[in-house]
Amino acid sequence: MAGSQIPGFSGHGGDPASALYRTRTRRSAGAQAIKGLLAAAAVRGGGGAAALLSVLTTTGIVITLASEAVNFFQVVGLADFFFDTDWAPLAGGDSQAFGVVPLIWSTLYLTGIGLIVAVPLGLGVGIYLAEYASPRVRRILKPLIEILAGIPTIVFGYFALTFFTPTVLKDIFSVDVSVFNGLSAGIILGILVLPTIASVSEDSLSAVPQSLREGAFGLGAAKRQVVTRVVFPAALSGVVAALVLGASRAVGETVVILVAAGNTPNLTFDLTVAHQNMAAFIANTARADVSQGGVAYLTIFAVGTTLFVMTLLLNLVAIRFVRKYRQVYE
């Protein structure tokens, strides 16, 4: 599952020869009949149109979210949404409230717990695979991490709810958690993003030129010193990208939270109680089959817009950092 893990960060193969083909093709196409030209134009146009579909997808997402979010904010004030600390959009009458703060809090808090687990583990795995593992060991270990990356998130959710909470947290560590709790969901979320962090950081560590390592060794540095003081700082922008990408995945994760953390957003540091992040709220509300056009239906889009903007910012930061490390060494 090598490709499935962090798609989107392929390098740019800007080979100088491509300009050469283009002029050559033009010449040979010119020599052909008009039919050939038409065919070439059709192929080019078709490919271009297909590539444009991806832009249309983004446009579709933005239009969908924005248009319904606008309807939402005609009913609920912007200030009420972003600053009110009560969240009960599905409640009836006076207790209905639309303060998104608890949802955002649970999202960021659980992401934070996940990252506390995933950052050291993911970087450890990345560093080991890039710097220490022999080719033979890598051939065995890398697929195992890829398997972990390929396990559907619903399986992680099942595991968190039926094994991690009752057996590991309650029985082994005697933590007094409720059936649905933020602790279990947060830790499992960490394991979920571990492969992302491991494989992006491994890529960036491997991209550091061998000459830097050899130089450091030549000066008498030990392996650990070479890794931590030469290779790691040299790969820092890629490592940062790995962390940001991991955070972005954790922020947008739905099913683990939905299954293991319950359906109540909680504005609290207490991890033993239920938490609900934005993505889980969206899925849970859609499942409740609320009527189209009602305020409850519209909250899906208001929360969706907030989530989309948050992950978009994280992704753009990650793309920028990835580009930086590629530019330095390629």
Add this chain to the structure above:
Amino acid sequence: MAVTESAITRKIVERASSGERVRELGFRVALLGCLLVAIVFLGVLIVDVSVDGLPFLSLEFFYTFPSRIFPEESGIQSALLGTLALMVLCAVFVVPIGVASAVYLEEYADRDRWINRTIEVNIQNLASVPSVVYGILGLAFIVRGPVDIFGLGVGQPTLLAGALTLGLLVLPIVIIVSREAIRAVPPSIREGSLALGATQWQTIWKQVLPGALPGVATGVILALSRAIGETAPLILVGAGAFQLFNPSIDGPFSALPIQIFNNVGEPEDIFRDLAAATILVLLGILLIMNSLAIYLRNRYENKW
């Protein structure tokens, strides 16, 4: 990247200290520990699911419909067929568009034009948009929205709507992997073909694409295995569980992740075990797909 002279000197001094060997060992053990945590987790997860689920796995499990009332006799036929149908439809939708986009971006697009740069950044970003957001797009645009392609009942929570939503979700992955495979075909192949008088299209169709095929196939399989494991978008587009009939392209559908999700939500313990058995089936399908991808990669990989 700057290694200053003083930093280097400091390192040499530390090298001389006797504690360095201990630290070196400690660092190595810590790294191995990280790896061990990941692998032990994977092992425990698989053992746990197997212990819960294996007793329910039988031949009947595959061809019986799921049941909320008689969980002992419950199966997964509608969900399994739903997942397989989603996979096929998704492939039909995503392969031509994904490969065409990749060919355009690699072979035709002028990288310096703003439109192509926009497409590029856009694809990278789309690949990490949360899947639940694709679900919202599917719900509002495909299920309840204006799009009703060929009158096939898109406009309702149908199998086609689900497949299109999942298709949009994995399209960026297919494009990215196909581009990498196309880029891996060396320029000399193209130059040789062009020098013999082939047009650019003939070069692409007869030389570049066949050369890139193993890579593309591997990428497509991996993208599809991502698609069939997704739960959140299917919840949004309205996939059902405990469905007592097989899916049709313009009708309601179920899928394995949705069936697992709903089993987990049921109060009695037996449903959890049924969920575990269903997880085993899903993991089995993913395992087969991944083995196929690895086989294709090793068997047909071109060494240039």
